[in-house]
Amino acid sequence: MKTSIFLFIALLILAPLFAWGDCPFGEVNDTYPGNCGRYVDTDKDGICDHSQLAPDERQAAAAPSETAAQAEENAIVKADDGKEAVGVKPMVNPNYDVLGVAALTVVLYAVSYFLAWKKITSVALHRKIWNAVLLATFLVVMVSAAFTIARANGIVASAPEGNGWFHNFAGTVFIIVSLFHAAWHIPYFKAYLPAGKSETKK
Numbered sequence: 001m002k003t004s005i006f007l008f009i010a011l012l013i014l015a016p017l018f019a020w021g022d023c024p025f026g027e028v029n030d031t032y033p034g035n036c037g038r039y040v041d042t043d044k045d046g047i048c049d050h051s052q053l054a055p056d057e058r059q060a061a062a063a064p065s066e067t068a069a070q071a072e073e074n075a076i077v078k079a080d081d082g083k084e085a086v087g088v089k090p091m092v093n094p095n096y097d098v099l100g101v102a103a104l105t106v107v108l109y110a111v112s113y114f115l116a117w118k119k120i121t122s123v124a125l126h127r128k129i130w131n132a133v134l135l136a137t138f139l140v141v142m143v144s145a146a147f148t149i150a151r152a153n154g155i156v157a158s159a160p161e162g163n164g165w166f167h168n169f170a171g172t173v174f175i176i177v178s179l180f181h182a183a184w185h186i187p188y189f190k191a192y193l194p195a196g197k198s199e200t201k202k
Contacts, residue, residue, distance in 0.1 A: 023050040033164030040098050098172055105176045127184075134177050140170035 023030070030051035033039060040049045052058065109130065116126035144167035147159040182189070 023048070027051040039164065039168065042097075042099070098168065101169060101172045102176055105173050109177065109180055130177055130181065133173065134181060137170040137174035137177065140166055141174055144170070 027035060027048065028051050030039070030048040032041065032046050032048075034048050041047065042049055043055055112121075112126050112129060115121045116123045144159075144163050147156065147163050148167065150156045151159045
């Protein structure tokens with residue numbers, strides 16, 4: 001049963017984790033590092049995928065002309081300090097790939113689970129490792145989010161360098177490990193249901 005649940009979660013995670021033009025906050029052409037933790041940039045153009053159309057749709061909608069290219073090159077974009085500057089290209093972080101991080105986390109968890117299942121390592125060690133990962137990524141997400149909120153409210157002038165990258169990286173790992181963690185503890189959560197409580201009493 002647990003193996004089936006883990007496989008289902010793995011397939012769910014490895015399915016497309018992003019979409020185009022579906023920003024829940026209505027952002028349009030949201031530049032790096034983005035106004036929220038959902039920033040994804042698979043085509044490396046410095047704009048969140050959720051805030052723009054898919055590449056093929058953009059190509060179909062835009063007439064290819066030199067004027068359009070020049071307009072895009074000289075477009076006004078928001079610099080990292082929040083001011084507007086002409087001809088400043090958004091900073092792109094090519095080292096972060098949400099799908100790659102998600103896939104690697106699933107693979108590592110699967111290897112750890114397989115070793116414990118085959119009794120090459122202990123189940124206790126498997127749980128300790130991923131509980132530690134869960135705690136570490138939670139702390140990173142919490143601290144990086146605190147800097148982002150503080151910056152947005154003018155409490156601090158700027159967030160530490162790479163704050164957005166660490167937030168996205170740790171957040172991706174945290175979400176995936178949390179799903180596996182929840183699946184592992186399904187019997188525990190069932191005990192909170194009325195039926196589970198009655199069975200426990202028996």
